[in-house]
Amino acid sequence: MAGNEGFGALLERFADHRRSGIGALARLAGVSGAELPSxxxxxxxxxxxxxxxxxxxxxxxxxxxxxxxxxxPDDLAPVDTRAGRHVPDLVRHTVALPPQKRAALRRFAASLPREERTRPVPVPPVHERYPAGPGALLMRMARNRNLDWSATARTFLVLTGRYWSAATYGGIGRGRTRPTPGLLVDFSAVLGVPAGDLAVLTGVALPGAPPDPGPSAAGVAELIWDVRCLTAHQLQQVIARAEAMRQ
Incomplete structure (x- = not known):
C-alpha cells in the first residue's frame, strides 16, 4: 500500500479511480451494507x-x-515455487512468437492438468518479509506470479530491456529503493496490471499517460499468470512447446 495508509482508504481511492465509487463497488461485489463501512x-x-x-x-x-x-491463502498461491526459476526462459521464447502462436501457447498451458499441491506453501524467507510500502506491494505481486528476486530481474530484462540486479529488486521490496514512474510502467508490463492502477495503489505519480507496452509484451503477462499454477516439470513442457513454435 502507499506508505502506511490503511487498506480501507486505499480501497476507496482505488474505487474512485475506477469511477465506480464505493457504493457501486459494494453492489458489484455483493457486499452487505455493514461490511464496507467497517x-x-x-x-x-x-x-x-x-x-x-x-x-x-x-x-x-x-x-x-x-x-x-x-x-x-494456499489455494491462491503458486503450486510449485521451484517452477518460478523457469519463467524468464518462457518469456524469452514467447516474445519471439507472433500473436497467434502466443495464444496457442496459452491454450497449451491451460490444457495441462492442475496437479495437487504436494507440499505446504513455504513461509516467505526472511529477506522477502517486507515492511509496508509501495515497493513491498509490487514485489508481493511479483511473488504471486512465482517470481523471486532473481526471476524478477531476469524477466524484466527480457520483457522490458531494463537490467537491475536481483538485490536491487529486493531493495525495492524492503523500501531502500523507491519505485520510479518508469519502473512502475515496467511492473505493469510484467504484472498485467495497468500502470495507472499501480500508480494509485503505490502513490507513485505518473508524469503523463503511460506508454503502450508495445507488441512484444502482448499476452506475456497473462501467460506468466497462467503458468503460476503449473509444476516445474509442466512449465518445462510449456517452454519446450514455445521453443518448437519458434522454428
Whole structure:
C-alpha cells in the first residue's frame, strides 16, 4: 500500500479511480451494507471479503490479498515455487512468437492438468518479509506470479530491456529503493496490471499517460499468470512447446 495508509482508504481511492465509487463497488461485489463501512473505518478485511471484492475491482484475488497486506491463502498461491526459476526462459521464447502462436501457447498451458499441491506453501524467507510500502506491494505481486528476486530481474530484462540486479529488486521490496514512474510502467508490463492502477495503489505519480507496452509484451503477462499454477516439470513442457513454435 502507499506508505502506511490503511487498506480501507486505499480501497476507496482505488474505487474512485475506477469511477465506480464505493457504493457501486459494494453492489458489484455483493457486499452487505455493514461490511464496507467497517473496512473504511479501519477494520481488517476478511479473506471472504477480499475474494468478493477482487473481481469487482478487476484484480486477481491473490493480488488483492497482497495489496491488503494479508497472507495469500494456499489455494491462491503458486503450486510449485521451484517452477518460478523457469519463467524468464518462457518469456524469452514467447516474445519471439507472433500473436497467434502466443495464444496457442496459452491454450497449451491451460490444457495441462492442475496437479495437487504436494507440499505446504513455504513461509516467505526472511529477506522477502517486507515492511509496508509501495515497493513491498509490487514485489508481493511479483511473488504471486512465482517470481523471486532473481526471476524478477531476469524477466524484466527480457520483457522490458531494463537490467537491475536481483538485490536491487529486493531493495525495492524492503523500501531502500523507491519505485520510479518508469519502473512502475515496467511492473505493469510484467504484472498485467495497468500502470495507472499501480500508480494509485503505490502513490507513485505518473508524469503523463503511460506508454503502450508495445507488441512484444502482448499476452506475456497473462501467460506468466497462467503458468503460476503449473509444476516445474509442466512449465518445462510449456517452454519446450514455445521453443518448437519458434522454428
Amino acid at each position: 473496512l473504511l473505518r479501519g477494520g481488517a478485511p476478511s479473506p471472504s471479503l477480499l475474494r468478493r471484492l477482487a473481481p469487482a475491482l478487476g484484480l486477481h484475488a491473490a493480488d488483492l490479498f497482497a495489496i491488503a497486506g494479508v497472507a495469500v
